[in-house]
Amino acid sequence: MKNSSNRSANGDLALPRNYIVSPANFELETEHIFNRHWQYVCRTSEIMEPSGLYRFELLNNQLFLARGEDGEIRAFRNFCRHRGSELVTSENCQTMGSRIQCPYHAWTYDRCGALLSAPNMMDMDSFSSDQWGLKSVHCEVWHGFVFVHVGEPSESLTEFLAPLEPHAVDWNFESLLVGVEIVYDVQANWKLIFQNYSECYHCPSVHPALNRLTPYKGASNDIAAGPILGGPMMLSDDCQTMSSDGRRVANCLPGLSEEQQRMVAYYTLFPGLFISPHPDYVLLHRLERKTVEQTQVVCQLLFHPEAMAEPEFDPAAAVEFWDLTNRQDWRVCELAQRGIKDAGYEPGPYADLESVVAAFDRYYREQMDTAC
Ligand code: FES
Ligand SMILES: [Fe+2]
Secondary structure, three states: OOOOOOOOOOOOEOOOOHHHHOHHHHHHHHHHOHHHOOEEEEEHHHOEOOOOEEEEEEOOEEEEEEEOOOOOEEEEEOOOOOOOOOOOOOOOOOOOOOOEEOOOOOOEEOOOOOEEEOOOOOOOOOOOHHHHOOOEEEEEEEOOEEEEEOOOOOOOHHHHOHHHHHHHHHOOHHHOEEEEEEEEEEOOOHHHHHHHHOOOOOHHHHOHHHHHHOOHHHEOOOEOOOOEEEEEEEOOOOOOOOOOOOOOOOOOOOOOOOOHHHEEEEEEEOOOEEEEEOOOOEEEEEEEEEEOOEEEEEEEEEEOHHHHHOOOOOOHHHHHHHHHHHHHHHHHHHHHHHHHOOOOOOOOEOOHHHHHHHHHHHHHHHHHHHOO
8 A cells, every 4th residue: 555755756667568467477486586585474373283283385385384392483395205295284284293194104203304203114224214304495483474485595584574673573573463364366466466555546546445544645665675665654633543434443552652653554575475564453465376367365464462352352343444445456456467468558657656666666677687
């Protein structure tokens, strides 16, 4: 929902058609972007006990998280080192005990990835269990957010997210719990969703309700270049948060300054996460590429545990508001996808209010070009 009053788009044009509709470009993105960036998976609180496991996929990476006996969260490729069977399945994910046992021939691993037993093989001279531990991928946690990197990271997750560190501390991201989740299947390329979130030029026409709560000209950007972009929007005088009646659904998050209690901030983390701190909750959108023109968006609202423990806790007004706003956004993203499919499509010019979209495009094209 961001726009900019502090940077002009300076004549940038939208991305060429190929980037939005070409399956070949979609494949190139896997190597040039997704294998080279930290990707958000889930909140630490979503790794359920007693199994301590969380199964997920990132296109053709079948992975799972495991909370080790030492408390550390690790990410592994979800195949057995014997003959490749999937280990953590949708059926056993929540019921597996502290050991990870393959459903095929019962090789068994601990939650740190070591092979503990392989029936009839452990006493073979040629067999060394040390060689056959689970394959890991890089995994780091930042204020309760679990990220993985399926390639070789050029910087730590903490370094990557350094521009957002003050917000993470002020909003106490670490303590927040998932209160609500809604999953959407959007028939649009992931970049159209990114671009849509990055400007509020569309807000008066697409989101009349949102525009009443945060008038689109009250936006600014405190991060205007690179993989993290965005900034705050000020709430109207007569409203407390983004909800269907403009009233908070919980107390303000502890420790926020007076100014922070009067604003909403919108940040994009390339390539797959939006974080939007509100006075009383934090909104997340996680984007999962499915095909060149299909993206799954997982939308979550995070709350302070004390708010969630209140008997009268009821986030419905915030959920209703964001569900409506999300659906309004997905509709225009899908319209854009369909229009850009036309063989005669020509990219148009950005307004000054779309400078963050232009900054996203620049970073995206740099990644695609430099990785060649
Ligand atoms: S495939 Fe896992 S034990 Fe054989
Ligand atoms: Fe929008």
